[in-house]
Amino acid sequence: MKYIDEYRDGEIARKIADEIRRVQTRPWVIMEVCGGQTNAIVKHGLDQLLPEAMELVHGPGCPVCVTSLELIDKAHAIARRPGVIFCSFGDMLRVPGSETDLFNLKSQGADVRVVYSPLDCLKIARENPEKKVVFFAIGFETTAPANAMSVWQARQLGMRNYSILVSHVLVPPALEAILQSPHNRVRGFLAPGHVCAIAGARDYRRISARYKVPIVITGFEPLDILEGVLLVVKQLESGRTEVENQYARAVRNEGNRPAQNLVEQVFEVCDRKWRGVGEIPASGFKLREEFRDYDAERLFDVAKIDTKEPEVCISGLILQGIKKPHDCPAFGTECTPRHPLGATMVSAEGACAAYYAYGRHS
């Protein structure tokens, strides 16, 4: 496919890896923030092409992985209600809550549906006027415009049987939390290209300047990722710390203004709890007051939830780049994609699921 295949050339990939080897004089730890990049790295074995002293650690950029257990449990409570059609991206179905997952609820008779786009939910809501259609609106900045548009459209069309359960998270506060951690080893970042396509480079400039860390906005194909690594290494070796844009074919400096305006009208920033990590101030979106009628958390009074995480799961440390999946005693034994203990084993973008799928057991 155009704009994909040409960025997968194995010969060029090896040459870029050679160039990284030539430039690099000492060990560096770089984090790729987005789970899509983690998946590409493990799938194409890009980390194995790189010099040994070049360590890639996997970041928190997997919304399925970081959605808090309280919200997952809330989703399950709502999906169980009679008269509800609960819609979700497919990745969420196997995410374990305290007691069950959406897939099990579906098999027990709950009306749980997988959608490709939040806009599909409006069609479902129109076709089922007697039902309440709830969409599990998870995602980073990339997904916020689509989710916002579904609510915006529902209001435009006067629909009253559609609402969203919001679990929106933002990348920059998570990067700052990582950089402020006393355990931090990360010296440079591959920033998530599609998040930046929406949000632009501004927040990353601020972070790069404040923490003196190179940040390269990077795409998702193998050559994109390798070039991103090369640009970070060049900065580290020469002592520069700035934001560069490897993914200029998709990312403008200012981001996508119409999308930013749409998001701004529907959502406002709030504190948010990240699964395995804890609460990060000003790290999420919630619906604005004028859209309260579309807020599933308000419409469905869910009783107090007592969450229960498996003690053995170290997904929080993996999401912060402190541990690798095979550091976990349950990895590949007690915890597998069929019986996941933590969300990082569920999503294709979770580091544990990627390591499991591509045989990285040690």
Add this chain to the structure above:
Amino acid sequence: MCLAVPGKVLEVREENELRMAKVQYGEIVRDACLACVPEAEAGDYVIVHAGFAISKLDAQEAERTYELLREMGAGP
């Protein structure tokens, strides 16, 4: 989750006051909302996430990046 795929805009239409398009990815054609990429027309490539175009692909930048990479690949 932030998976987004470049596809070619085949035709643009209005639906419930929303700018929608048929977008082709290889053999597959699906609907996408163009509300946030108003400058995209038939023949352009857009990057689509969850049925929603998030960016119009800049063909010149794509060419420039690829040439750079190709030159690197042609090196010693």
